[in-house]
Amino acid sequence: MTSTPQDTEPDSVLTAGGSAGGGGIGTTWNRFRHAADTYAGVGGVLVLLCVYLSFTQDTFLTWDNWLSIFEANAVVLVVAVGLTFVLLNGGIDLSLGGIIALSGVVMAELIANGLSAWLAMLAVIMLAMMCGLFNGLMIGKVGLSFLVVTLGTGQAFRGIAQVRTGGQTQSLFEVDLVKRINEGELLGISWLIWIAIVVLGTGIVILRYTGFGRMVYACGGNREAARLAGINVTAVAVTVFVIAGTLAGLASVMDSSRLLGASPTAATGIELTAAAAVLLGGTSFMGGRGTLLGTLLGVVFLGVLSKGITLAGISPFWYGIVSGVVLIAAVLLDRIRNGKATP
Amino acid sequence: MSAAEPLHVSSADEGRIVLSVEGICRSFGPVRALDGVSLQLARGEVLALAGENGSGKSTLAKIICGVISADEGVVQLDGEIMSFSGPDAALRAGVALVSQEPTAEPYMTVAENVLLHRLRRPWAIVRKQHMARAAAVYLEEVGLDIDPLLPLGALRHGARELVEIAKALATEPRVLILDEATTRLPDPEHLFRVVERRCEERGMAAIIITHRLREIRRLSHRAFVLRDGKPVGELERGELSDERISSMMVGRELGDFFAKHPHPLGEVVLETTGLVTDRSPNPIDISVRSGEIVGIAGLVGSGRSELLETIAGCRRALAGTVVVNATTLRNKSPREAIDAGISLVPEDRWAQGLIAHDLIVGNLALSRHRALRGTDRRRDRRKAHEAVADYGIRTNSIDVPVSNLSGGNAQKVLLARCFDHEPTALLLDEPTRGVDIGAKAEIYEIIDRMLARGVGVLLASSDLMELIGLCDRIVVLHEGEPVGELARADATEELIALLSAGGSRP
Numbered sequence: 001m002t003s004t005p006q007d008t009e010p011d012s013v014l015t016a017g018g019s020a021g022g023g024g025i026g027t028t029w030n031r032f033r034h035a036a037d038t039y040a041g042v043g044g045v046l047v048l049l050c051v052y053l054s055f056t057q058d059t060f061l062t063w064d065n066w067l068s069i070f071e072a073n074a075v076v077l078v079v080a081v082g083l084t085f086v087l088l089n090g091g092i093d094l095s096l097g098g099i100i101a102l103s104g105v106v107m108a109e110l111i112a113n114g115l116s117a118w119l120a121m122l123a124v125i126m127l128a129m130m131c132g133l134f135n136g137l138m139i140g141k142v143g144l145s146f147l148v149v150t151l152g153t154g155q156a157f158r159g160i161a162q163v164r165t166g167g168q169t170q171s172l173f174e175v176d177l178v179k180r181i182n183e184g185e186l187l188g189i190s191w192l193i194w195i196a197i198v199v200l201g202t203g204i205v206i207l208r209y210t211g212f213g214r215m216v217y218a219c220g221g222n223r224e225a226a227r228l229a230g231i232n233v234t235a236v237a238v239t240v241f242v243i244a245g246t247l248a249g250l251a252s253v254m255d256s257s258r259l260l261g262a263s264p265t266a267a268t269g270i271e272l273t274a275a276a277a278v279l280l281g282g283t284s285f286m287g288g289r290g291t292l293l294g295t296l297l298g299v300v301f302l303g304v305l306s307k308g309i310t311l312a313g314i315s316p317f318w319y320g321i322v323s324g325v326v327l328i329a330a331v332l333l334d335r336i337r338n339g340k341a342t343p
Numbered sequence: 344m345s346a347a348e349p350l351h352v353s354s355a356d357e358g359r360i361v362l363s364v365e366g367i368c369r370s371f372g373p374v375r376a377l378d379g380v381s382l383q384l385a386r387g388e389v390l391a392l393a394g395e396n397g398s399g400k401s402t403l404a405k406i407i408c409g410v411i412s413a414d415e416g417v418v419q420l421d422g423e424i425m426s427f428s429g430p431d432a433a434l435r436a437g438v439a440l441v442s443q444e445p446t447a448e449p450y451m452t453v454a455e456n457v458l459l460h461r462l463r464r465p466w467a468i469v470r471k472q473h474m475a476r477a478a479a480v481y482l483e484e485v486g487l488d489i490d491p492l493l494p495l496g497a498l499r500h501g502a503r504e505l506v507e508i509a510k511a512l513a514t515e516p517r518v519l520i521l522d523e524a525t526t527r528l529p530d531p532e533h534l535f536r537v538v539e540r541r542c543e544e545r546g547m548a549a550i551i552i553t554h555r556l557r558e559i560r561r562l563s564h565r566a567f568v569l570r571d572g573k574p575v576g577e578l579e580r581g582e583l584s585d586e587r588i589s590s591m592m593v594g595r596e597l598g599d600f601f602a603k604h605p606h607p608l609g610e611v612v613l614e615t616t617g618l619v620t621d622r623s624p625n626p627i628d629i630s631v632r633s634g635e636i637v638g639i640a641g642l643v644g645s646g647r648s649e650l651l652e653t654i655a656g657c658r659r660a661l662a663g664t665v666v667v668n669a670t671t672l673r674n675k676s677p678r679e680a681i682d683a684g685i686s687l688v689p690e691d692r693w694a695q696g697l698i699a700h701d702l703i704v705g706n707l708a709l710s711r712h713r714a715l716r717g718t719d720r721r722r723d724r725r726k727a728h729e730a731v732a733d734y735g736i737r738t739n740s741i742d743v744p745v746s747n748l749s750g751g752n753a754q755k756v757l758l759a760r761c762f763d764h765e766p767t768a769l770l771l772d773e774p775t776r777g778v779d780i781g782a783k784a785e786i787y788e789i790i791d792r793m794l795a796r797g798v799g800v801l802l803a804s805s806d807l808m809e810l811i812g813l814c815d816r817i818v819v820l821h822e823g824e825p826v827g828e829l830a831r832a833d834a835t836e837e838l839i840a841l842l843s844a845g846g847s848r849p
Contacts, residue, residue: 209470211468213469214451214462214469215462217450217451221448221449221451222447225447228430230430230431230460231459232431239465284450
């Protein structure tokens with residue numbers, strides 16, 4: 001045995017917080033503090049915005065108003081969930097708008113050719129998945145830059161949609177299933193919102209409670225550490241793009257149903273709106289840090305902001321200015337907090 | 344088997360070979376990092392891997408752990424030949440590495456960091472409380488009493504390094520490799536006790552790589568010495584003295600290809616007073632005279648490069664002044680230092696010095712650009728031709744990318760560029776690293792020519808032969824502090840190695 005007289009443990013511990021010892025209330029509080037940190041930025045601004053709007057606009061605090069905010073942003077939320085996976089892994093996907101446009105147009109085409117709407121929807125989700133797989137292989141396997149690949153594929157996908165339609169919007173007004181998704185409700189809440197809730201919930205479970213979810217965090221936080229721990233970092237990188245692509249396909253079905261038509265110019269710039277929401281929600285652009293609850297907060301903030309501007313009768317052009325300033329402020333706040341945290 | 348119940352090694356197991364490495368060779372480009380290395384490790388044994396910087400210690404560790412592959416040779420674990428396809432396979436086989444670079448996931452919890460290697464199946468459900476309990480066992484083993492569910496980033500330095508150790512122990516390794524794991528620990532002794540306990544109670548074998556000779560003596564049963572990628576011998580526990588180890592690590596004869604001629608010393612051209620860098624706790628005073636060459640010796644991490652970079656204005660000095668030709672530097676920007684007459688030849692010529700895809704002529708003109716002035720293509724080309732002739736850069740055109748040149752010729756381009764504005768103080772950081780012997784001699788000649796022109800040179804190098812062959816004086820750094828200054832006549836490789844490793848002068 002190694003027990004020697006001087007074997008008493010040196011008390012040189014240990015956490016930056018100081019009080020974080022073994023257990024008890026201190027433990028819970030410390031964990032809570034670290035978790036709350038993530039949402040402080042956008043959460044605070046969102047609360048302020050909501051308080052202001054509820055005092056100035058009578059209709060703001062109504063159930064219908066909130067339903068309409070969520071319905072209008074269900075598509076963005078689904079895209080943002082997929083994008084959160086990509087950003088957590090340390091990348092970004094600029095092709096999501098293109099994938100949505102292509103999927104919508106192909107779906108309309110398939111339905112026009114007599115395929116049942118169910119199958120057409122399933123087929124375009126598969127197609128979107130393949131688009132994501134292509135991105136993922138080019139980035140994760142071949143090792144090209146995610147910016148270049150997704151910028152290129154995004155333009156190409158939208159280009160294909162334009163070529164196939166000659167730039168025309170394809171009407172889906174006659175399609176029964178599309179109309180049902182558009183109008184259908186369950187417990188007074190529209191199908192679009194339900195779909196978004198299910199996607200968000202599934203995403204949260206995957207990221208928090210499955211091995212794959214933790215791998216995404218590990219790869220984004222420190223790729224080399226993840227590799228040395230035996231994680232297949234290539235497979236994880238490919239998979240996050242597949243997830244983002246697949247959810248873009250689903251978002252396309254939702255968007256086409258909402259608008260009762262598929263246009264090659266649909267969802268232009270949606271990936272940037274979604275990215276803004278994800279970043280507002282505290283996800284790091286460098287990867288490894290962030291949550292889907294934060295993403296939800298980000299989407300809700302943008303939705304409330306847009307709605308508030310409409311309600312208040314302010315020129316909608318202000319939306320860009322405010323959301324841009326808040327985004328920079330949120331990231332700046334994050335930087336200041338991190339600057340303090342690491343000595 | 345839980346970690347709580349120690350399994351005592353039966354006497355039959357004692358001395359059984361766990362790890363056997365045979366004829367390992369590995370090259371990086373033209374550099375032979377390992378050349379026919381064989382070693383054996385018995386159950387419960389602690390082996391120290393000793394050698395100078397660049398002798399191949401870390402490369403060997405990485406090969407054993409499957410992080411990189413060997414060109415030739417086999418690694419056997421318990422008599423079974425391993426062909427590690429990656430870190431994953433090595434971890435499964437029971438080889439764990441605590442590497443020189445921290446592999447922390449700052450945003451994940453401590454528990455997840457400790458058990459990161461268990462994240463194998465993507466579809467498996469992760470239970471936080473369960474993980475926290477499993478990780479607590481290993482945290483306790485390394486003596487950390489913290490909440491495993493805190494993010495790692497919330498821990499202090501020192502505690503984070505212990506988490507790295509816990510992470511390696513959590514893989515229940517048969518062979519644990521510690522590559523400079525103690526350099527960032529506040530209390531290495533504590534770690535040694537942890538390792539010893541594992542070795543004695545559970546028959547784990549360990550390989551430690553450390554520059555601190557004291558630690559080799561303290562922990563290891565045997566030392567295996569590498570030099571330039573080749574094994575030079577082994578020392579048993581009884582033979583482990585600082586002098587024996589360091590002379591085996593160095594053990595070369597001084598070549599006579601140093602072109603150094605004595606130059607008349609002039610005025611002081613560079614002087615630091617009370618300079619505190621972010622790496623050195625204590626102020627450093629160094630002065631260099633015209634025509635003089637002062638060496639900076641020290642191990643990796645001893646703050647050599649940081650010192651040079653601080654003088655050159657690339658890093659902020661925490662305190663103290665730098666005086667060049669009687670001008671005190673003020674805002675400490677690289678521009679100011681260059682204008683005052685300082686030139687730094689950085690350590691990593693590709694990452695910090697040259698623009699690899701740019702042409703020779705472009706690289707040479709780099710420090711001539713001024714934002715609001717036009718370029719002078721004619722002059723740039725003329726100067727590039729002159730430099731190629733002057734510095735003996737072997738190329739058939741000045742219009743080829745520097746990435747096409749060999750290491751030695753690329754280094755000459757960098758030297759030519761750094762000498763372009765005729766500095767009075769030249770800071771050289773590892774000027775001959777990765778350069779073949781012929782180019783080395785040429786670079787020494789270039790340095791000598793600069794000295795003859797009255798330049799004062801500060802030379803940081805891990806090549807002790809080079810320091811002794813070239814320098815008038817050598818300042819030795821240990822963990823950021825100057826621990827000794829040796830005159831040319833007193834300097835021996837053994838003495839420098841001893842001082843750099845924290846030993847005291849005999």
